[in-house]
Amino acid sequence: MQTPRPRYSAAALLRARFSRHFWKPLWNPAKPQDHYDVVIVGAGGHGLSTAYHLARDHGIKRIAIVEKNILGYGNVARNTTIVRSNYLLPENHYFYEDSLRRYEGLSRELNYNVMYSPRGVVDLANSDDEMVALARRGNAMRLAGIDAQLLDRPGLVRFAPELNPYLPRRYPIMGGLVQRRAGTVRHDAVAWGYARAAAALGVDIIERCEVLGLTTQAGVASGVETSLGHIRADRIVFAVAGHTGAIGTMLGIPLPVETHLLQAMVSEPIKPLVGSVLIYMYGHAEVYITQSDRGGLVMGGALDGMPSYTREPAWHRLEEIVQSAVALLPQIAGVKILRHWAGTNDQTMDGSPLIDRLKYDNVFLNGGWCYGGFKAIPASGAACATLVATGTAPDLIRNFRLSRFASGHMIDEKGAGPYPVRQ
Amino acid sequence: MSLFTCPFCGSRNLEEFSFHKTLPNVAGGAFEEIYLRRDAPSHSDEHWQHRYGCRAWLRVQRNPSSGEVFAVELLTGTKP
Ligand SMILES: Cc1cc2nc3c(=O)[nH]c(=O)nc-3n(C[C@H](O)[C@H](O)[C@H](O)COP(=O)(O)OP(=O)(O)OC[C@H]3O[C@@H](n4cnc5c(N)ncnc54)[C@H](O)[C@@H]3O)c2cc1C
Numbered sequence: 467m468q469t470p471r472p473r474y475s476a477a478a479l480l481r482a483r484f485s486r487h488f489w490k491p492l493w494n495p496a497k498p499q500d501h502y503d504v505v506i507v508g509a510g511g512h513g514l515s516t517a518y519h520l521a522r523d524h525g526i527k528r529i530a531i532v533e534k535n536i537l538g539y540g541n542v543a544r545n546t547t548i549v550r551s552n553y554l555l556p557e558n559h560y561f562y563e564d565s566l567r568r569y570e571g572l573s574r575e576l577n578y579n580v581m582y583s584p585r586g587v588v589d590l591a592n593s594d595d596e597m598v599a600l601a602r603r604g605n606a607m608r609l610a611g612i613d614a615q616l617l618d619r620p621g622l623v624r625f626a627p628e629l630n631p632y633l634p635r636r637y638p639i640m641g642g643l644v645q646r647r648a649g650t651v652r653h654d655a656v657a658w659g660y661a662r663a664a665a666a667l668g669v670d671i672i673e674r675c676e677v678l679g680l681t682t683q684a685g686v687a688s689g690v691e692t693s694l695g696h697i698r699a700d701r702i703v704f705a706v707a708g709h710t711g712a713i714g715t716m717l718g719i720p721l722p723v724e725t726h727l728l729q730a731m732v733s734e735p736i737k738p739l740v741g742s743v744l745i746y747m748y749g750h751a752e753v754y755i756t757q758s759d760r761g762g763l764v765m766g767g768a769l770d771g772m773p774s775y776t777r778e779p780a781w782h783r784l785e786e787i788v789q790s791a792v793a794l795l796p797q798i799a800g801v802k803i804l805r806h807w808a809g810t811n812d813q814t815m816d817g818s819p820l821i822d823r824l825k826y827d828n829v830f831l832n833g834g835w836c837y838g839g840f841k842a843i844p845a846s847g848a849a850c851a852t853l854v855a856t857g858t859a860p861d862l863i864r865n866f867r868l869s870r871f872a873s874g875h876m877i878d879e880k881g882a883g884p885y886p887v888r889q
Numbered sequence: 890m891s892l893f894t895c896p897f898c899g900s901r902n903l904e905e906f907s908f909h910k911t912l913p914n915v916a917g918g919a920f921e922e923i924y925l926r927r928d929a930p931s932h933s934d935e936h937w938q939h940r941y942g943c944r945a946w947l948r949v950q951r952n953p954s955s956g957e958v959f960a961v962e963l964l965t966g967t968k969p
Pocket residue numbers: 507508509510511512513532533534535536537538539540541542543544545546547548549675676677678705706707708709728729730766807808809810811835836837838839840841842
């Protein structure tokens with residue numbers, strides 16, 4: 467059972483100053499019970515948010531999250547924290563806008579500071595044609611009630627003074643599309659905040675417990691086989707992100723997924739320079755840069771480029787991303803890289819998520835997050851919980867079903883075709 | 890894993906090669922071929938090209954959890 471936890475507030479902080487007993491663990495580690503209403507596999511952002519919404523919105527009492535490692539050590543800890551809803555396709559932009567709105571109020575909702583920072587995300591264009599494409603995307607967003615603004619070069623200089631768009635470059639910067647409400651959110655805080663809120667609602671968080679298989683009875687799933695023994699469950703949700711492909715193998719069903727690495731890197735801390743999120747895609751390469759509160763430049767780019775479960779980032783990709791960063795901001799050429807790391811991504815055939823039943827009527831998949839699922843955590847948890855609790859997918863995620871590939875309703879934002887490595 | 894052995898060019902730096910897609914290894918027709926994958930952590934069957942070399946299309950079998958390369962051979966039969 468969970469012990470009561472203090473509510474955080476300015477007054478509580480003051481009280482904590484005089485009490486040695488104020489600070490409590492955010493959640494207490496649980497031991498698996500014999501039977502649950504819902505077992506969620508994976509304590510990343512999506513598993514935690516799904517558990518929280520199942521307990522809060524649907525009053526489901528006996529919920530367990532089982533995690534093979536420790537909570538929040540997967541991609542939720544490895545991403546570059548960017549949240550945005552600047553998508554062209556309606557199947558995507560309504561969903562991600564719902565998520566961004568939830569992020570705007572998440573600190574208050576969870577009573578936990580997730581450090582939402584609406585610093586603006588700008589996609590840069592290299593040519594007049596790309597400006598036209600960005601204008602089209604911005605217009606699609608505005609028609610859906612999402613903020614978007616097209617910037618020419620003088621507009622860019624005002625928005626991001628560190629960027630010199632007039633500098634001669636092999637791939638010149640003509641302008642950009644900015645979403646000002648987009649920005650960053652502290653990734654660990656999202657995992658910890660949801661874990662604290664879920665635990666307070668009675669969810670069992672079971673760490674170091676790997677799901678090894680599924681047991682069935684009369685054509686439906688009856689539980690999961692784990693490294694800590696069998697757990698019976700009425701419903702099972704797989705929210706394993708980069709291990710979605712492995713779950714397909716475990717269940718013996720092929721999925722529209724390949725597993726690819728994405729890496730990110732951070733520089734030594736420097737004085738405030740980059741005030742927004744800059745995204746520069748050119749030719750075959752790309753880079754995006756933000757600056758953390760600590761001063762480090764956080765950078766990422768394209769996928770490493772071959773299927774991998776290793777989480778070992780490729781050196782040649784690091785070099786390419788850093789070169790792109792210097793092309794974008796020549797003044798950072800002397801800055802040193804401190805660390806780089808990688809996460810495994812479940813890259814789908816159209817680059818869009820998969821939230822649906824999986825093989826059995828009482829088994830669900832919340833995955834296919836590719837390299838962009840951090841921003842989706844609040845919306846996916848709420849919508850997936852509705853699917854699991856009621857059996858019906860809410861409109862927001864109806865397009866994310868697995869059958870879309872057979873019926874020809876791919877959500878291919880990039881227009882890259884069924885090649886996960888290019889999505 | 891930084892080297893691949895091309896059947897024509899011998900041992901070459903990985904950066905000369907580009908990955909295209911995994912082979913479905915799923916029974917069925919065109920739909921399965923195009924959209925479905927068996928994505929096992931221990932074995933991956935892939936189409937690559939020696940793009941910045943002889944440009945041959947290759948079939949590569951690897952362990953995506955360790956990086957070990959089991960075989961690199963010329964792609965025959967199926968189209969890339
Ligand atoms: C370098 C990098 C940068 C990124 N940048 C961004 C970004 O800026 N913005 C954005 O929106 N997205 C970004 N992403 C993507 C985002 O991080 C992921 O899409 C998202 O975090 C995945 O969902 P999750 O948090 O639930 O995954 P995870 O945190 O990976 O959770 C899945 C959990 O399942 C567990 N698990 C797996 N198999 C089992 C099993 N058999 N039994 C028990 N537990 C199991 C894993 O251990 C893991 O903890 C980035 C990803 C990477 C790698």
